[in-house]
Amino acid sequence: MSLKDLDARSRDIFKQIVESYLETGEPVGSRNLSRLLPMALSPASVRNVMADLEHLGLIFAPHVSAGRLPTEQGLRFFVDALLEVGDLSSDERKRIEADMQTAGADRSVESLLTEASQTLSGLSRGAGVVLTHKSDMRVKHIEFVRLEPTRSLVILVGEDGSVENRIIDLPPGLPASALTEATNYLNAQIRGKTLADARTEIERRRAEAQAEVDALTRRIVDEGLASWSGASKDSPGQLIVRGRANLLEDVRAQEDLERIRRLFDELETKQELIHLLGSAERGDGVRIFIGSENNLFSLSGSSLVVAPYRDTEQRIIGVLGVIGPTRLNYGRIIPMVDYTAKVVGKLLR
Known part of the structure; x- marks a missing residue:
């Protein structure tokens, strides 16, 4: 089997395992799954599907006789193929706008970005993060470090001693020697x-x-x-x-x-x-890094959801987002981060 071979029943069971994990953080067993599923399936039938999902590397058992949890590969598949991204409530939008406008009233960029970080932290119950950079930073040293075949970390060291890390996409088939x-x-x-x-x-x-x-x-x-x-x-x-x-x-x-x-x-x-x-x-668009995909926070098993914000000339001048456990509510955090980045960008103009 491969991911494209998953039938509707397998997808439903896998989705239920992930959603249960995102909600509780606990493994779920075949008996509980059989009660949660919209179709009538025996625990034995559920176990057979779970065995296939485990073979694909999408789920695993944290210990013998336990239920199943999604792997990092499974979470990535869920986010890319099955996640239903929601929308912010009108109250959440109003809170973000009010917090940002209050902080931006004194024209202090630092105050605005600090408030953005605190607002994201409060709404997400994770850690808000803001990374800024000077659009005119003069480079002293640059280095490309391949993270995976089509993704690289760019390390920029400025003449003023500042250091920036950016994730970029690489062309398919680019040899490692090209980065060196x-x-x-x-x-x-x-x-x-x-x-x-x-x-x-x-x-x-x-x-x-x-x-x-x-x-x-x-x-x-x-x-x-x-x-x-x-x-x-x-x-x-x-x-x-x-x-x-x-x-x-x-x-x-x-x-x-x-x-x-x-x-x-x-x-x-x-x-x-x-x-x-x-x-x-x-480095445009909302980016999601799960567990070891996230080079900066991989040891803590965290996930990172970030989006860029722009200046008056539509140049990206920084990113902001949320760091949290891999069981983040991705469907809610993604639009939250995206909207906050857009509000910050408008106020900086």
Whole structure:
């Protein structure tokens, strides 16, 4: 079986196990489940389904003869595929707006963000968290640390000594060596620059490299030594070599071809760097990190729900959210964090 093979009965039983855990924090057994389910199933039938769910890694038994609890993988599957996200009540919206407007009345950003953290803590019964950063922070050091195949932690150290951690998405199939190369290259090039300035500089150099490629290839193609094909925005193109005997005699053409190959490598690397820097600046949307997915709080088995807030130019200048146990009420916390981030963003404008 795989996750996509779960039938309606299996999903209902799994959903009931998770919802029971989120409500009580306790394992639930087959006998209790058979009473809670909307369909008539014997405890024996429920146990058979639970065995399949355990085989898939979605649930586990905390000890022998106990009921079942969701695994971190199970919670992630529930949040991604089965969670019904609710909406805030009008009273909750009014409280968030009133708290934020009162704190923002004195135009103190610190007061506003402190109140946002306290409000989220009070509403969620978890810990409110606010991470801020200066949009014009000048970078002293940057490092990319892969957390999983398509996600990386970006560590930014500012010249003022401040440290920021951001989670970014990676392109599928990006090799581990690309992150190491990006770290080394950027630390040699962007010291004292903002991320926006660094990206502009890299894009400028990429444009210069592309112009050099165009000039070199135009010459050797015009001279009948090679033909050009396959150029596109995402793929710089492919040089099809002709007249190898002529090339062997034309030292300059050989040097041009080698230079073009090196420029192709540089263009590909710069494209990856531009993507990484752009992701580090954006990191958009509500993010949910469950247990060990959350690199900062994994040892405590906590979950983290965060959303970005923006300045007047729609640039992300920080994130806020809630830290709590993995049995957070995700359906309620997600819209709460999202709405608070939007209110804070409006007041900062």
